[in-house]
Amino acid sequence: MNIYDIAKEASVSIATVSRVLNGSNRVRDITRQKVEAVLNKYNYIPSAIARGMMTNSMKTIGIVTIDIRGLYYANVSYSIEQALSILGYNTILCNTGYDPEQKIRYLQMLAEKKVDSIIMVGSVFKDPRLNKPVEAISKNIPIVIINGFYGYPNTYSIQCDDKTALDKSVDYLVSRGRKNFLYMYDADTFSGNQKLQGFNEAISRHGLKSDVHFIEPGLENASCKVQELINNGLCFDAVLCSEDFTAIGVLQCLQKNKIDVPEQVSVMGFNNSILSLCCTPRLSTIDSMMEQMGKTAVKVLNNVLTGTPVEAAIKVEARLILRQTT
Amino acid sequence: MNIYDIAKEASVSIATVSRVLNGSNRVRDITRQKVEAVLNKYNYIPSAIARGMMTNSMKTIGIVTIDIRGLYYANVSYSIEQALSILGYNTILCNTGYDPEQKIRYLQMLAEKKVDSIIMVGSVFKDPRLNKPVEAISKNIPIVIINGFYGYPNTYSIQCDDKTALDKSVDYLVSRGRKNFLYMYDADTFSGNQKLQGFNEAISRHGLKSDVHFIEPGLENASCKVQELINNGLCFDAVLCSEDFTAIGVLQCLQKNKIDVPEQVSVMGFNNSILSLCCTPRLSTIDSMMEQMGKTAVKVLNNVLTGTPVEAAIKVEARLILRQTT
DNA sequence: CTGTTAGCGCATTCAG
DNA sequence: CTGAATGCGCTAACAG
Numbered sequence: 001m002n003i004y005d006i007a008k009e010a011s012v013s014i015a016t017v018s019r020v021l022n023g024s025n026r027v028r029d030i031t032r033q034k035v036e037a038v039l040n041k042y043n044y045i046p047s048a049i050a051r052g053m054m055t056n057s058m059k060t061i062g063i064v065t066i067d068i069r070g071l072y073y074a075n076v077s078y079s080i081e082q083a084l085s086i087l088g089y090n091t092i093l094c095n096t097g098y099d100p101e102q103k104i105r106y107l108q109m110l111a112e113k114k115v116d117s118i119i120m121v122g123s124v125f126k127d128p129r130l131n132k133p134v135e136a137i138s139k140n141i142p143i144v145i146i147n148g149f150y151g152y153p154n155t156y157s158i159q160c161d162d163k164t165a166l167d168k169s170v171d172y173l174v175s176r177g178r179k180n181f182l183y184m185y186d187a188d189t190f191s192g193n194q195k196l197q198g199f200n201e202a203i204s205r206h207g208l209k210s211d212v213h214f215i216e217p218g219l220e221n222a223s224c225k226v227q228e229l230i231n232n233g234l235c236f237d238a239v240l241c242s243e244d245f246t247a248i249g250v251l252q253c254l255q256k257n258k259i260d261v262p263e264q265v266s267v268m269g270f271n272n273s274i275l276s277l278c279c280t281p282r283l284s285t286i287d288s289m290m291e292q293m294g295k296t297a298v299k300v301l302n303n304v305l306t307g308t309p310v311e312a313a314i315k316v317e318a319r320l321i322l323r324q325t326t
Numbered sequence: 327m328n329i330y331d332i333a334k335e336a337s338v339s340i341a342t343v344s345r346v347l348n349g350s351n352r353v354r355d356i357t358r359q360k361v362e363a364v365l366n367k368y369n370y371i372p373s374a375i376a377r378g379m380m381t382n383s384m385k386t387i388g389i390v391t392i393d394i395r396g397l398y399y400a401n402v403s404y405s406i407e408q409a410l411s412i413l414g415y416n417t418i419l420c421n422t423g424y425d426p427e428q429k430i431r432y433l434q435m436l437a438e439k440k441v442d443s444i445i446m447v448g449s450v451f452k453d454p455r456l457n458k459p460v461e462a463i464s465k466n467i468p469i470v471i472i473n474g475f476y477g478y479p480n481t482y483s484i485q486c487d488d489k490t491a492l493d494k495s496v497d498y499l500v501s502r503g504r505k506n507f508l509y510m511y512d513a514d515t516f517s518g519n520q521k522l523q524g525f526n527e528a529i530s531r532h533g534l535k536s537d538v539h540f541i542e543p544g545l546e547n548a549s550c551k552v553q554e555l556i557n558n559g560l561c562f563d564a565v566l567c568s569e570d571f572t573a574i575g576v577l578q579c580l581q582k583n584k585i586d587v588p589e590q591v592s593v594m595g596f597n598n599s600i601l602s603l604c605c606t607p608r609l610s611t612i613d614s615m616m617e618q619m620g621k622t623a624v625k626v627l628n629n630v631l632t633g634t635p636v637e638a639a640i641k642v643e644a645r646l647i648l649r650q651t652t
Numbered sequence: 653c654t655g656t657t658a659g660c661g662c663a664t665t666c667a668g
Numbered sequence: 669c670t671g672a673a674t675g676c677g678c679t680a681a682c683a684g
Contacts (some may be wrong), residue, residue, distance in 0.1 A: 002676090002677050002678080003677065003678065004677080012654075012655085013654065013655040013656075014655085014656095014677090014678080014679095015654070015655060015656080015657095015679085015680085016653090016654060016655075018678070018679060018680090019653095019654085021678095022679085026653060026654085027653070027654085028653060028654085031653080031654080043462060045434070045437045045438055046438055046677085046678080047438065047440060047676090047677055047678070048435075048438040048439045048440065049375055049378040049379055049384060049439070049440055049676090049677080049678090050379060050660090050676070050677035050678040050679090051677080051678055051679075052375040052378075052660090052678090053375055053376060053379060053659090053660045053661070053662095053676090053677075053678065053679085054659085054660055054677090054678055054679040054680075055660095055678090055679070056375075056660080058375060058384075058439065060418070060439070063419075067404065068394065068400050068403060068404050068407070069397075069400050069401055069404045071395075074394050074395050074400045075395055077394060077419075078393065078394050078395045078421055081394070081419055081420075081421055082421060085420075085421075085431075085432075090418045090420070090435055090436075090439065091418060091419050092386070092416045092417060092418055092419075093389075093403070093407055093417050093418075093419040094407075094411075094416070095404055095407055095408060095411075105411075106411075108371070109374075109416055110416075111371045112371055112372055112373065112374040113374045113375070113384065113386070113416065114373060114374065114375055136369065219600075219603055219604070245600070245604075248604050252606065255606060274545075274571070274601070275600070275601065275604050277545055278545070278571075278574045278601050278604040278605050279604050279605060279606065280578065280581060280605065280606050328660090328661050328662080329661065329662065330661080330662095338670075338671085339670065339671040339672070340661090340662080340663095340671085340672095341663085341664080341670070341671060341672080342669090342670060342671075343662095344662065344663060344664085345663095345669095345670090347662090348663080352669060352670085353669070353670085354669060354670085357669080357670080372661085372662080373660090373661055373662070375660090375661080375662090376660070376661030376662040376663090376676090377661080377662055377663075378662090378676095379660090379661075379662065379663090379675090379676045379677070379678095380661090380662055380663040380664075380675085380676060381662090381663075381676095382676080
């Protein structure tokens, strides 16, 4: 069933059917009703594919992320999808994992499907080997990147001010008398580096010493590392982490060692995910404004798509959430 | 840039370009190389839209769920997306929320985009008012439903045996001497009803009494409800929950009331999500086999799409995960 | 306000 | 093995 069938049955031309379908006002009321009657009778569903051939748009955007199972990715992706849905767009979800080949394959698929835009959640294509394909694709498709940055034209960046957030966290903990800081991070991403930089700058501004450790993502990895540090006799009274999940691993290890939190050691996470409410005591953390990031990305995207001028990079402020571990 | 441009530059016909693009073997090697050289030179990207016009498929499936921020939905969706990606399909993600209008809108969009299939994660369209649109769409598009069931032709169901899982949980707790059961659930879904039924049957089989409460989703709601029950003097020594999140709310309330877990009261969650590792003590729970559910759905889907016979309903066994709260 | 016509970029006959 | 011709279902001029 296509518009020819509808047109025939309604005794009009396909152009008129098309006009009715697209809500054009250049149709007489009687004609419109006649067409709509047929449309409803057959429960007609227009083909977005055929429409896409002409308009060169499927009203679809690609959202590219590492792994939607991660709470940060899920939350941001959710708010993107919802905001886009209101604008009439659908969302193709891509979990690239860490394999560069896989990433390129996804980019290719999205390009073939002529998505109107690509939103990257997290610095998915940080690997410099992937610069070429990203730059190439950005020539045809606008790219919005959340917590990342490309210098290319037609790419737009939304960043959470993670650096300042870490800075403020250290300030706060110093004001509460903490002196020996430990920082644990699990991702060498744009965002990850911002956090680390904020931490380091604050530490040196206060003339303090600190210990910084990279660990593989995961609760147990964090726990094990802290245990190792304790066994080695490291003294610390504040632990900052780049993820809530990591912080909870730290917390559990401290509890196992009968170290009181927050009396002896303060612990802070990052993201203000639901995880931070699940542990006891509840985790102090930094709200990385997941919902706002998604909404802002879509706003920027919509401006780009409608030709409204847009800043190349927008910064969103993070917020300290103080609960029971500080 | 389209196949005409490529054809011209390679001095062949568009048919030949098309054959090369689609890996047809009816092309002489020399010709193929000639074409591929041009393809590479311009980094040619074929249009999936135009291809879709002919093949009537965009190699895309829709995955419809309530809210990807939920860990269950995220995990299942992830494994679906990954498995489909290997088969060359992309995934359109739809978070319908709870509004029926919204659900219908998504269905309509997916139909217009001519997705090859729709996978529902959870009984998204349980509301009987939505039966009509689902039945209508299933006439053209196969529907695979995870933890749900439709009787319509061209719909396929993958179910986790939640009922038996709850049954076994009660058995286990009874064997550990528990006698006064509390069950808390937060969703009136297919799966939710299966769980409740399993619970109730086990309770009556053991000739025990129990208290069952529906609460709105959320940590605090669970906590508040338990507090209320405690205040009312209810005696219980085992709490089963339909979600890990709920169970953690219960756990936190018990801890606040200085009730020892698992010494005085056993607590069990459901899903074996990462949340169950974040609380102290770690939550005993039921593994709802999220990854396997997703993979199985895609396997079924692939069979449907390739015309291989398929059972209308497949059941996956859940597993008890015993940790520190039982 | 309505109809006619011409593509969009590709896969697919059918000839050669 | 290769090419010419056709049509998928729709939108967008352009005429009337």
